[in-house]
Amino acid sequence: MYRININGQDHDVDVDGETPLLWVLRDILGLTGTKYGCGIKVCAACTVLVNGEPEKSCGFSVAEAVGTSVTTIEGLSPDRSHVLQQAWIAEQVPQCGFCQSGMLLAASALMTEYPNPSDSRINDKMDNICVCGTYQRIRAAIHRAAEG
Amino acid sequence: MSTLEITKGTVVNRRQFLATTGGLLLAFSFEDNHHAAEAQGLPGTQVTGFVRIGADESITVLVGGGEMGQGIYSGLAQGVAEELMVDWETVQVGPVAAGLSWLSGGSTGIRRRLTSMRTAGAAAREMLIAAAAEQWGVLPSVCSAAHGMVTNSITSETLSYGSLAVRAAAMPVPSAPPLVPSSAFRIIGTSVARPDLPSKTDGSAIFGLDVMLPDMLFAVVKHCPVFGGTLRSTPPRPPGATHVVPLGNAVAVVATNTWQAMEAARKLEARWNFPAGYLNIDSAVIRSQAQNLIVNGPAVVAESRGDVAGAFAGAASTFQRNYYVPYLAHCCMEVLSATVHYDGETCDIYAPTQAPNAVLGAAKAVTGLPADKINVVPTFMGGGLGRKFEVDYITQALKIGMALRKPVKLMWPRPEDMQHDQYRPMALVRVRAAMDASGNITGWAARTATPSILGQRGPLPPSGVDSQAVEGLVNLSYGFGSRLIEFARHPALVPVGFWRSVGASINGFVTESAIDEIALATGADPVVLRRRLLAADPRSLAVLNAAAELGEWFSPVPPGRARGIALVWSFGSIVAEVAEISVPVAGTIKVHRVSCAVDCGMAINPNSVEAQMQGGITHGLSAALWGEVPMKAGRATTRNFSNYRVLQMRESPQVDVRIINSGAPLGGIGEPGVPPIAPALANAYARLTGRRVRSLPFFPGATMGDD
Ligand code: FES
Numbered sequence: 028m029y030r031i032n033i034n035g036q037d038h039d040v041d042v043d044g045e046t047p048l049l050w051v052l053r054d055i056l057g058l059t060g061t062k063y064g065c066g067i068k069v070c071a072a073c074t075v076l077v078n079g080e081p082e083k084s085c086g087f088s089v090a091e092a093v094g095t096s097v098t099t100i101e102g103l104s105p106d107r108s109h110v111l112q113q114a115w116i117a118e119q120v121p122q123c124g125f126c127q128s129g130m131l132l133a134a135s136a137l138m139t140e141y142p143n144p145s146d147s148r149i150n151d152k153m154d155n156i157c158v159c160g161t162y163q164r165i166r167a168a169i170h171r172a173a174e175g
Numbered sequence: 176m177s178t179l180e181i182t183k184g185t186v187v188n189r190r191q192f193l194a195t196t197g198g199l200l201l202a203f204s205f206e207d208n209h210h211a212a213e214a215q216g217l218p219g220t221q222v223t224g225f226v227r228i229g230a231d232e233s234i235t236v237l238v239g240g241g242e243m244g245q246g247i248y249s250g251l252a253q254g255v256a257e258e259l260m261v262d263w264e265t266v267q268v269g270p271v272a273a274g275l276s277w278l279s280g281g282s283t284g285i286r287r288r289l290t291s292m293r294t295a296g297a298a299a300r301e302m303l304i305a306a307a308a309e310q311w312g313v314l315p316s317v318c319s320a321a322h323g324m325v326t327n328s329i330t331s332e333t334l335s336y337g338s339l340a341v342r343a344a345a346m347p348v349p350s351a352p353p354l355v356p357s358s359a360f361r362i363i364g365t366s367v368a369r370p371d372l373p374s375k376t377d378g379s380a381i382f383g384l385d386v387m388l389p390d391m392l393f394a395v396v397k398h399c400p401v402f403g404g405t406l407r408s409t410p411p412r413p414p415g416a417t418h419v420v421p422l423g424n425a426v427a428v429v430a431t432n433t434w435q436a437m438e439a440a441r442k443l444e445a446r447w448n449f450p451a452g453y454l455n456i457d458s459a460v461i462r463s464q465a466q467n468l469i470v471n472g473p474a475v476v477a478e479s480r481g482d483v484a485g486a487f488a489g490a491a492s493t494f495q496r497n498y499y500v501p502y503l504a505h506c507c508m509e510v511l512s513a514t515v516h517y518d519g520e521t522c523d524i525y526a527p528t529q530a531p532n533a534v535l536g537a538a539k540a541v542t543g544l545p546a547d548k549i550n551v552v553p554t555f556m557g558g559g560l561g562r563k564f565e566v567d568y569i570t571q572a573l574k575i576g577m578a579l580r581k582p583v584k585l586m587w588p589r590p591e592d593m594q595h596d597q598y599r600p601m602a603l604v605r606v607r608a609a610m611d612a613s614g615n616i617t618g619w620a621a622r623t624a625t626p627s628i629l630g631q632r633g634p635l636p637p638s639g640v641d642s643q644a645v646e647g648l649v650n651l652s653y654g655f656g657s658r659l660i661e662f663a664r665h666p667a668l669v670p671v672g673f674w675r676s677v678g679a680s681i682n683g684f685v686t687e688s689a690i691d692e693i694a695l696a697t698g699a700d701p702v703v704l705r706r707r708l709l710a711a712d713p714r715s716l717a718v719l720n721a722a723a724e725l726g727e728w729f730s731p732v733p734p735g736r737a738r739g740i741a742l743v744w745s746f747g748s749i750v751a752e753v754a755e756i757s758v759p760v761a762g763t764i765k766v767h768r769v770s771c772a773v774d775c776g777m778a779i780n781p782n783s784v785e786a787q788m789q790g791g792i793t794h795g796l797s798a799a800l801w802g803e804v805p806m807k808a809g810r811a812t813t814r815n816f817s818n819y820r821v822l823q824m825r826e827s828p829q830v831d832v833r834i835i836n837s838g839a840p841l842g843g844i845g846e847p848g849v850p851p852i853a854p855a856l857a858n859a860y861a862r863l864t865g866r867r868v869r870s871l872p873f874f875p876g877a878t879m880g881d882d
């Protein structure tokens with residue numbers, strides 16, 4: 028049994044300790060906003076925040092998550108009011124939408140560190156894959172959010 | 176406006192929707208510019224959309240076809256809202272459950288359906304007006320509709336749509352209601368916000384992989400690694416699995432969560448039969464077979480105009496080159512999945528699908544149940560790209576569901592998704608051209624050696640030509656004096672399928688590279704040469720010139736950079752793109768900006784058109800730079816993004832889009848952004864480096880991450 032804290036709430040989960048947090052979130056806790064894209068820490072669709080830092084949850088075990096505080100897309104705001112969510116809608120960023128949970132969490136971590144990141148900073152820090160090609164709009168949305 | 180679809184806990188199916196009473200419900204068909212038909216009882220399978228005006232003032236539009244990011248929900252609902260004279264913010268939009276749905280693909284979603292959607296909205300409006308006129312005892316001609324209200328022009332009284340809805344339902348359905356003239360559009364042609372987007376910013380949108388049912392089990396698939404191979408016998412259940420289900424060419428491993436299923440599948444000991452000749456499924460063998468077909472045939476004529484032989488006999492100069500493109504994977508961000516609940520009497524299927532009707536057909540075939548016992552719920556798709564037309568994954572999920580008689584979700588782990596795709600076909604294409612003394616092209620000949628998508632799905636038409644394979648080679652608008660286009664079917668057994676923009680993704684590269692080479696060889700500017708070739712086609716000329724202007728074609732290029740241009744017709748739209756690049760380090764390309772002009776007739780939602788161009792260009796750049804699925808020993812050697820590199824943020828260029836509303840019949844937008852970028856890149860690269868890339872990708876063997 029592992030006790031993990033997700034979006035401010037404790038959960039006790041009875042799984043193998045090696046189980047990636049991704050599958051605990053999705054299959055056990057029903058938090059399906061966190062996505063599977065590759066399972067090998069390349070695509071970043073599974074990004075969550077662990078103590079505020081972006082982490083690829085497909086390669087982060089539930090045992091490692093014990094004692095940390097995890098934020099998923101469901102916890103970014105209770106009502107889509109986060110400045111990035113607002114900017115995402117204003118810039119009409121998502122296409123299929125599948126990568127966007129990971130994108131939003133990666134962007135929020137980026138903005139904690141750099142409140143007003145340049146394009147090259149964004150390019151440097153965000154390695155999430157978007158097959159639909161929303162990158163340009165993501166950069167625009169981050170700038171919009173930074174300007175408040 | 177909002178979505179009522181597939182957000183958490185509110186998967187709406189057809190039965191629930193139709194069961195809701197108290198208002199006006201119109202069901203209508205998209206076929207043949209159809210008029211609205213009243214939905215009394217269950218509509219037939221021709222019925223592919225619904226408009227409902229509830230007594231509670233709700234306005235709901237349900238659209239057939241799937242949303243995979245192309246903005247189909249908003250595009251079509253815009254047509255209804257326009258005619259219904261309601262404000263966009265008051266409209267709810269969602270998907271129609273199958274079997275009342277159509278294919279999403281071929282970029283037809285919006286272009287074929289808009290008139291039908293508008294007619295449905297107009298019919299509902301006329302019925303509401305008729306109801307108001309009856310209530311007031313006046314002629315309908317003194318009543319008018321706006322903002323969800325009917326106004327009596329004599330008394331200035333108003334009635335809301337909701338208060339009229341029940342009475343309106345009893346009015347006759349007009350067969351040819353008047354449509355709003357385009358000069359009066361309030362909603363069509365404007366960048367309304369897409370209704371599906373808010374749910375895609377907080378994790379609440381339900382994709383195929385996100386379907387959760389009580390007591391559900393989780394299955395993953397493990398295919399025979401070799402194409403065409405079969406399972407010898409049902410393997411033993413590996414530790415951690417609750418079941419194994421044999422699937423002919425694959426095994427499903429079932430467990431209580433996805434991770435357990437994947438772990439158990441790793442330990443699966445399955446034995447396979449490989450088909451005869453499987454070692455010929457090898458990229459080098461396939462390419463040399465293609466080379467032989469190009470030279471020796473057999474080939475069938477796809478298009479012949481004028482005297483090509485005469486043109487070559489009398490030519491002042493000639494040109495001949497071969498162009499090659501590889502197999503490509505779809506690599507949708509969301510891997511294939513489907514969820515089935517079969518209890519022996521009914522069957523529910525939740526699927527990310529571009530073809531809900533085909534899913535219904537598969538369910539009938541596999542379960543033997545009649546259509547009214549089958550409930551197909553299309554979910555959001557995390558990309559479709561042509562792969563989610565197919566029903567191989569659906570059929571598997573159905574078989575697993577029948578074996579288990581419990582809710583079960585099937586997922587293809589990424590390596591299975593990459594290694595058992597239905598790939599964009601490879602192609603080797605030879606282009607020949609004859610020029611007169613002033614550099615005019617008097618003869619144009621192209622022969623493609625490529626596997627047949629249609630031929631793998633049934634017999635080819637009597638001509639023996641696969642129309643998909645020659646898209647982008649035939650019916651070119653260029654004023655070549657004469658032309659001969661031939662198709663040589665390649666026998667390779669690799670499964671092939673529809674990949675975003677299909678044949679145009681192949682032949683756009685071929686044709687537009689060849690034109691550029693001829694321009695360079697004859698000392699003509701590539702834009703000027705194309706202008707000459709398009710002199711009789713003002714619509715294409717306008718697109719060419721718009722892209723050239725936006726991309727500053729005739730202005731000096733910044734030092735160290737070069738520009739390339741290409742123009743491709745596909746799916747009724749015309750797209751031209753200018754790529755501006757540099758080569759900061761040998762073996763790489765930096766794309767600084769792409770300038771894109773598009774004429775899709777009319778942009779229903781300009782913001783969506785822009786997004787689709789940006790997306791198509793990104794997708795096409797990934798393919799051009801790195802995309803390739805090498806075949807070896809009967810298998811695809813791609814495993815994951817680790818050896819199937821795609822564009823990331825840092826490589827993503829600024830894309831500027833100019834939209835031309837020519838008023839031509841509506842063209843597609845989902846696919847036509849893709850084809851011009853590969854040749855625009857190759858043309859820029861040739862100018863910059865003097866090196867002509869005739870074989871894609873630019874940089875084979877690219878990797879990502881540390882796997
Ligand atoms: S699923 Fe974790 S990085 Fe791709």
Ligand code: FES
Nearest residue numbers: 123124126157159
């Ligand atoms: S929006 Fe589709 S993958 Fe990013």
